[in-house]
Amino acid sequence: MDTETLLIHTARQTAAAAHSVSPPLVRTSTTVFDSFDAYKQAQGALVFDGPRYGRSGTSTTFELQRAMAQIANTEASIATSSGLAAITAVLAAHAGPGNHILVSAGVYGPTRVFCETELIPSDTEVEYFDHDADISALLRDTTSLVFVETPASLTMEMWDMPTICAAAHERGVRVACDATxxxxxxxxAHTLGGDISIHAATKFINGHSDLLLGLITGTLDALAGVREYCDRSGTHAAPDTCWLTLRGLRTLAVRMERHQRSALAVAQWLQSQPAVQRVFYPALDTDPGHKLWRSQFSGAAGPFTIELAPCSEDAFTRFIDHLSLFSLGTSWGGFESLVMPAVPHHLRALATPADTPRLVRFHIGLESPHDLCDDLASALAAIQGEEDTTAGAPQGEQATLAVDTAS
Ligand SMILES: Cc1ncc(COP(=O)(O)O)c(C=O)c1O
Structure with a gap:
């Protein structure tokens, strides 16, 4: 089955039993058993999709976990309370005194903060590596995990997953990937060699900006330690959240197609604006990561970053405040367009704001790209102190959507 069909027909086991197309929402803290034998079996097993106690999930959780495993082309999935909880569970399950974890530079800021405030102080060695690093030279006998986020948050560099996975596997080391x-x-991520894939379902998978959820996928073997960690630490997703995510999942493919077309159209338009110095988006053929993106991805998502030409703090503030269709907020992946000033982790230590590039991260939502470009044109004009212009915005949605996203 193609993924589009799978998204519609997966996770309907409990729905069929209830004579419904939508799975029932089952909430409980307490799981009860028909017999002592069934009880003993559940307590002893590592539970991925069977009842034990509310923390390991209900039939609603298991429906979502089975759906996600199927869609991600692997055996199992674990739902967690947020995307960050999924990341920290995977890292914590591989940490320990003397263990060495390689982490791609440019990971989501809180991933790095967790490494620095939790892992390093408890004697796990964390080493960051650049996208052009020779990973085989960095692997050690004590390396327990390679953690990659591709493309990097904010700066959007691409990491070469098959090369990283081949080198890690040669040394018996697992690769986890934040594939949000x-x-x-x-x-x-799994076909490219990743053993564990992490998704902040908060973003595109749910797609409606009304919940937080993480999903971890992989083989039963690759996820065993992470499942144990989640059970030990109480990392848990609420059934209500899983139910809403299942609802969002049904439309994921159509939404992604639209995010991609609009984001590419807006990114191309921004590239032609004199006030924009650079657009960081691997789907653009001018982007340094474009070749890797083409070889590993079949499409591009809604978030990308731009660097504005140097401007004063006042002008920068005018730009941000002038946007009306882009809400100012730190998330992405929902139906609505968002903007936020972006300060990548490695630039945070710079002494003065004047040294900091004027980076802005956008998420292109499901609005008309024509309207979004109009809004951006007006905000770019505000940088110069001008109040209103729509010069250069694409002529209508049809023209914008005609962009060939495969090129
Ligand atoms: C790449 C990436 N991974 C993980 C997360 C964390 O997800 P959550 O907000 O669900 O904790 C985010 C959130 O912005 C993210 O950008």
Whole structure:
């Protein structure tokens, strides 16, 4: 089955039993058993999709976990309370005194903060590596995990997953990947060699900006330690959240297609604006990561970053405040367009704001790209102190959507 069909027909086991197309929402803290034998079996097993106690999930959780495993082309999935909880569970399950974890530079800021405030003080060695690093030279006998986020948050560099996975596997080391940007629709982390894939379902998978959820996928073997960690630490997703995410999942493929077309159209338009110095988006053929993106992704998601030409703090503030269709907020992946000033982790220590590049991260939502470009044109004009212009915005949605996203 193609993924589009799978998204519609997966996770309907409990729905069929209830004579419904939508799975029932089952909430409980307490799981009860028909017999002592069934009880003993559940307590002893490592539970991925069977009842034990509310923390390991209900039939609603298991429906979502089975759906996600199927869509991600693997055996199992674990739902967690947020995307960050999924990341920290995977890292914590591989940490320990003397263990060495390689982490791609440019990971989501809180991933790095967790490494620095939790892992390093408890004697796990964390080493960051650049996208052009020779990973085989960095692997050690004590390396327990390679953690990659591709593309990097904010700066959007691409990491070469097959090369990293081949080198790690040669040394018996697992590779985990934060694949939130690509989603399983555009990025098949497991086929590229990733052992564990992490998705902040908060973003595109749910798609409606009304919940937080993480999903971890992989083989039963690759996820065993992470499942144990989640059980030990109480990392848990609420059934209500899983139910809403299942609802969002049904439309993931159509939404991703629209995010991609609009984001590419807006990114191309921004590239032609004199006030924009650079657009960081691997789907653009001018982007340094374009070749890798083409070889590993089948599409591009809604978030990308731009660097504005140097301007004063006042002008920068005018730009941000002038946007009306882009809400100012730090998330992405929902139906609505968002903007936020972006300060990548490695630039945070710079002494003065004047040294900091004027980076802005956008998420292109499901609005008309024509309207979004009009809004951006007006905000770019505000940098110069001008109040209103729509010069250069694409002529209508049809023209914008005609962009060939495969090129
Ligand atoms: C790449 C990436 N991974 C993980 C997360 C964390 O997800 P959550 O907000 O669900 O904790 C985010 C949030 O912005 C993210 O950008």
């Amino acid at each position: 940007w690509g989603t399983p629709i555009f990025f098949d």
